[in-house]
Amino acid sequence: MTTERIGPPVTGDERTMLRAFLDYHRATLAMKCDGLTDEQLRLRSMPPSTLTLLGLVRHMAEVERTWFRRVINGEDIPLVWSDSGDYQQAYDPTGSTRAEAFDAWQREVEHSQRIEREAESLDVTGYNARWDQRVSLRLVMLHLIHEYARHNGHADFLREGIDGTVGA
Template sequence: MVWTAPTIDRVLAPLSEPTADERALTEAWLDLQRETLLWKCGGLTEEQLGLRCVEPSNLSLLGLVRHMAEVERDWFRTRFAGETPGYLYCTDDDMTAEFDLDGADAERDLATYRREVELCRRATSGHALDEVYLDPRRGTEMSLRWVYQAMLVEYARHNGHADMLRERIDGATGH
């Protein structure tokens, strides 16, 4: 039996709660972006998820999932929370290794992504958007609000890529 990525129903909370407070809206929009990436992967086989079908780019849906797991971990857990979990796929010598799919396992990588999102939710739970931390890479103070905004931008960009990849793979469209 060929494994396929599970299909998901996205929760469109930001569209149904347009007067929620800033934190609720920010988290709802981020969750919608997270779900959109998984939604774009739904029903595809491991082979399809690994297709690099927008030449000359090396992007694939699986590479994007792996990349966003790294980005979630980096911003929320490593930088904001000060944890030291290390890289999931990257190395100090290859900071784009998440896009190298040699030895990748789509089922495991999607589960890793979901787990990382949950760990990031825990790392930010109970922290105010105005909370400031010293970013170890930039050497400057940053707020959790800034991190959420950066993540929304990152997802919006890559979900646009996912739209094109999915359409090239099987013609499926939608946002």
């Protein structure tokens, strides 16, 4: 399996640029996992960290679900892997498979993309209960770009440790 990653445009309106950079970072995470077995995707980094590529994919499914569906769309739904709202559960890949994690992540990405496309503008807001304030779709997209970029850096090191593959 090889992920196609399209570089973001160098010009465009704000929404087009945000959408393209977010999709670019989503594809980067998928690329970092290409060609690995379930066991390799569950390999932990270095002690004491328990970070894994599969855990990152599961975490990003929770991030997509929370920010787009729960915050912007106002859906009253639990997290994917925790009914109690414990985000840390997503990081534990024990018993998880590529198929399970990637299916959940892709479903959440598709929901996110639909919600963003259907939003009237980047000024649409939703309520973030953790922050006890309304936030704009613009902030959500910027936050997710930041979140993916940070975790893609982690994915770089994880992948290099698994099989020596470097670069994006």
